[in-house]
Amino acid sequence: MNVTKRLSQRRRYGFSALRPLVLRPSSRRHLCVQRIAGSLGAEIQDVDLNLLPENPGIAQEIREAILEHQVIFFRNQNLKPAAFLSFASHFGKPAEYPFVRGIDGFPEIIQVLKQEHETVNFGGIWHSDTSYFAEPPMGTLLLAKEVPPFGGDTMFANQYAAYEGLSEGLKRTLSSLNAVNTSAKADASKTREDRIRDSGNGAATTMLEATHPVVRTHPETGRKALYVSVAHTAHFEGWTEGESAPLLSFLFAHQIKPEFTCRFRWEVGSIAFWDNRCVQHYPVNDYHGYRRSMLRITLAGDKPR
Ligand SMILES: O=C(O)CCC(=O)C(=O)O
Numbered sequence: 001m002n003v004t005k006r007l008s009q010r011r012r013y014g015f016s017a018l019r020p021l022v023l024r025p026s027s028r029r030h031l032c033v034q035r036i037a038g039s040l041g042a043e044i045q046d047v048d049l050n051l052l053p054e055n056p057g058i059a060q061e062i063r064e065a066i067l068e069h070q071v072i073f074f075r076n077q078n079l080k081p082a083a084f085l086s087f088a089s090h091f092g093k094p095a096e097y098p099f100v101r102g103i104d105g106f107p108e109i110i111q112v113l114k115q116e117h118e119t120v121n122f123g124g125i126w127h128s129d130t131s132y133f134a135e136p137p138m139g140t141l142l143l144a145k146e147v148p149p150f151g152g153d154t155m156f157a158n159q160y161a162a163y164e165g166l167s168e169g170l171k172r173t174l175s176s177l178n179a180v181n182t183s184a185k186a187d188a189s190k191t192r193e194d195r196i197r198d199s200g201n202g203a204a205t206t207m208l209e210a211t212h213p214v215v216r217t218h219p220e221t222g223r224k225a226l227y228v229s230v231a232h233t234a235h236f237e238g239w240t241e242g243e244s245a246p247l248l249s250f251l252f253a254h255q256i257k258p259e260f261t262c263r264f265r266w267e268v269g270s271i272a273f274w275d276n277r278c279v280q281h282y283p284v285n286d287y288h289g290y291r292r293s294m295l296r297i298t299l300a301g302d303k304p305r
Contacts, residue, residue: 031061035069040158040279041262042069049077049087049271059090062273066091066139067221071156071262071274071281078269079143081106084295088141091273092299095137097130098208099183099192101201103295112142112294113195114152114287121285121292124191126157126256127231128276129298131181132208138301140281141273144266148290155256155263155282156274159225162255163215166226174214178237179228179244183208188231211237214251216304218277225278226255227304255280266292276301 032045042065052059065072079087085106088094094108103109114121129140142154163171183189184207214236216227230252235244263284264272274281276298 029061030055030058031065033065033069033072036073036264037262039161039260039262040070041073041156041264042071043073043075045075047074049074049079050083052087052090063091066273066275070158070160070279071264071272073264073273074271075267076269077143077271079271081109081295084141084143085109085297088297088299092138092301094297095300097296097298098206099200100195101199108297110296111195111199112283112296114285114292115194116289116291118194119285119288120191120194121283122191122195123231123281124283124285125187125231126252126280126282127188127229128159128227128280130183130208131212131227131229131232131276132183132210134210135303136210136212136301137276137298139273139275139299141271141297141299143295144268144270144293145295146291146293147266147268147270148287148292151284151287152290152292153263153265153284154272155261155284156272157256157280157282158260159227159255159278159280160218160223161260162257163224163226165254165257165260171215174226177214178211179214179233179248180209180211180235180237181229181232182234183232185232185234212304216277218275219302219305221278223278226251227277228252228255229280256282266294277304 031047033042034045035042085094096107097110100110103111112122129137212227214228215224217224228251233248235241
């Protein structure tokens with residue numbers, strides 16, 4: 001059965017009833033996909049994303065590539081905000097971010113900015129986006145507008161690999177645990193302060209919280225992924241913070257082992273598109289004195305199971 005048919009069956013019948021999706025690169029006809037690391041990440045070369053509306057096959061192949069590689073990258077895509085939003089909309093429903101106002105005319109697009117005089121970068125801690133939502137975003141897209149002459153890379157970590165790298169004993173223990181995820185952990189809150197100061201939307205004092213399984217099953221691939229993060233996970237459900245801390249600390253260190261990661265060097269016009277259901281990311285803050293500006297869109301997701 002081809003991938004398109006299986007994806008539509010998954011949508012109709014639900015995901016769990018079907019075998020995990022196996023993607024065959026041989027089904028690609030439009031895209032050249034080049035892996036950039038052993039664990040995750042691939043660069044898609046020689047494609048003009050403005051041409052998607054006339055080539056629906058390209059969107060389908062991009063969808064397959066993100067499921068296979070978890071994070072994908074494009075170069076030289078100097079899209080205007082409307083075109084960026086239109087590109088993102090092929091893959092899901094753009095959602096608003098609760099803490100920062102969208103750019104003029106585009107409430108679903110926020111600017112991820114670090115200015116020359118600032119020292120803290122937005123999101124500068126390992127995380128999966130807004131896991132304190134009951135239904136966290138399935139994916140995020142970032143488009144580079146201004147980049148520093150060096151540094152400012154973003155790292156990504158494969159949470160399927162992190163889960164698979166655990167012992168069978170710990171996997172069994174984690175299988176029955178939920179964790180409480182909050183927007184209020186101090187290290188994560190700090191990374192938003194500069195942006196809230198200049199483009200906050202009044203929600204800064206709101207504390208958002210959601211409880212999710214520690215191991216989630218990806219609704220499209222059927223694979224299991226670790227779903228806690230140092231930025232947002234406060235404690236296991238029914239455990240105190242003190243009781244949770246030793247096991248969480250182990251998981252936080254384990255899930256970002258270099259072997260599970262890739263690292264992307266940005267250029268103006270680069271796009272990264274990652275799957276928050278199985279990936280964490282970390283923007284490296286090593287470019288003080290230079291400006292870095294990206295546009296970000298998140299795509300609505302479902303309740304982790
Ligand atoms: O600036 C980046 O590379 C990533 C920013 C980030 O962490 C986010 O948008 O969630």
